[in-house]
Amino acid sequence: MNDKIISFIQGLYQTNQPIPLHAPIFNGNEQKYVAETIESTFVSSVGRYVSQFEDKISQYTQANCAVATNSGSAALHTALYLAGVTTNDLVITQALTFVATCNCIAQLGAQPLFIDVSKTSLSLCPEALETYLTDNAFIDGKGQCIHSKTKQKIKAIVPMHSFGHPALLDELTQVCTQWNLTLIEDAAESLGSFYKGKHTGTLGDFAALSFNGNKVITTGGGGMLLTKSSETGHRGKHITTTAKTPHPYEFFHDELGFNYRMPNLNAALGCAQLEQLPTILASKRRIAEQYQNFFSDSDFQFVAEPDYAHSNYWLNAIICPNKKVRDSLLQQTNGANIMTRPVWQLMHKLPMYKSALRDNLKNSLWLEQCLVNLPSSVK
Structure with missing residues (x-):
């Protein structure tokens, strides 16, 4: 079966050359906008493309406020800070996640508390x-x-929309309401994903998007803080700009702040990428459909979007029958220069x-042993 998978992926991308897991694509105005930024000399965080990128992301997601940052981690760190997470607090998240989710919690002196994921969403399980x-x-x-x-105080929960598939947000919101917890969506992987018609990142109190080089669209490096409230959004922009108060020439900073603003160069790239987002998402769904059809009569389970969701299919994934099959697939595909990857440790x-405190993580442990991510670049 591994030989058939290798042949299928090579046919899908029509090459025998190395196939990456997820490569960016630049078919639009990227060079034009970046060149304009260089010519303007406004290459840092002051420049028209930064506010333009924020406005366009806000319009697309229907978020109340969007604040551009220099990484997805910066956006998530700011969200946790705005939520009041501080030293010795507990923040509930999933063990099946990228390490940045937990690092942002720990950098505030808090501790992650790991709860299992749902087999339906691969995200934090409400039950x-x-x-x-x-x-x-x-x-x-109190x-x-x-x-x-x-x-310890349990301050917030941080579900991650794994591989772009939306979490069970209604159920998680109900738990947060019952237990007085702040919902912060780690939407780093889910630009273009919708939960019951609403874009991910807009149902929680805060959210973080990522525009790293391997995401659906990229700014090279960058992220976006989304907030439900305009007031917290304005404060987010203030503290990510070192909390500097406006003045023609004086430097005065009225609270602890972070140097987290996205440079204009990156935002210019993001604006050009965002123009192509509908085409990118359509291509990714076609690729996912081809994978799903290929694996439909096999021992491998393709990870499809939940019934309640419209996913961006950032990274396509399959669940292998067991760890032995997973390891064999990883070894042979990578040996054929096809970049497949296991889920994060x-x-x-x-x-x-x-x-860290945790529950039994039964589903997480199973997915760790059986899940494989497949090449998902736009063709």
């Missing part, structure tokens, strides 16, 4: 979350969610998070 909170938390007299054993297995 597992509710069960864990019922068994291990209580609401104190309305705060407290961990029963450690007495679960976060609690990394040295800095090995002591």
Whole structure:
């Protein structure tokens, strides 16, 4: 079967040359806009493309406010900061995620608490979350969610829309309301994905998008903070600009701030990429459909969008029958210069998070052993 998979992927991309997992595509105004930015000399965070990119992302996602940052991690770190996450707090997230999700929590002095994912969404499981909170938390007299054993405040949950597939957001929102938790969407992988007609990143209090080189569209490096409230959005823009107050020439900063603003050069690239987003998304869905058809009568399960969602299919994935089959597939495809990848190593297995609180992570452990990401570049 591995030989058939290799032949199929080579046929899909019509090449025997190395096939990347997800490469950017530049078929539009990228060179033009970047050249204009260089000619203007406004290459840093002051420039028209930054605000233009923010406006266009806000319009596309229907987010109340969008703040461009120099990375997706910066956007998520800012979201957690705005949510009031601080030293010794607990933030619930999934162990099946990219390490940046947990690093942003730890950089604020807080600790991740790992809850299992759903097989339906590959994101944070509402049932597992509710069960864990019922068994291990209580609401104190101030309305705060407290961990029963450690007495730490549980401040927020951070579900990640894994590989672009939207999480079960209604159910997660209900749990957050019941337990007084802030919902922060890690939407780094899900530009162009919709949950029941609403763009991911707009149902939580905050969200973070990523425009890294391997994402659906890229700014080279960059991210976007999305906020439900205009007030928090304006504060987000303020603190990501080192909290500098406006003045013709004086330098005064009125609170702790971060140097997180996206440079104009990157935003120019993003504006050009965003013009192509509908074409990119249509191509990615065609590729996903071809993968799904190929694997339909096999022992491999293609990871399709949930019934409630319209996914961007950022990274196509299959679930192998077992770890032995997974390892064989990874070895042979990479040996044929086809870049396939396993899911990330679960976060609690990394040295800095090995002591983190967690539930049994049953589904996460299964996916870690069986899931493989397939080449997903736009053709």
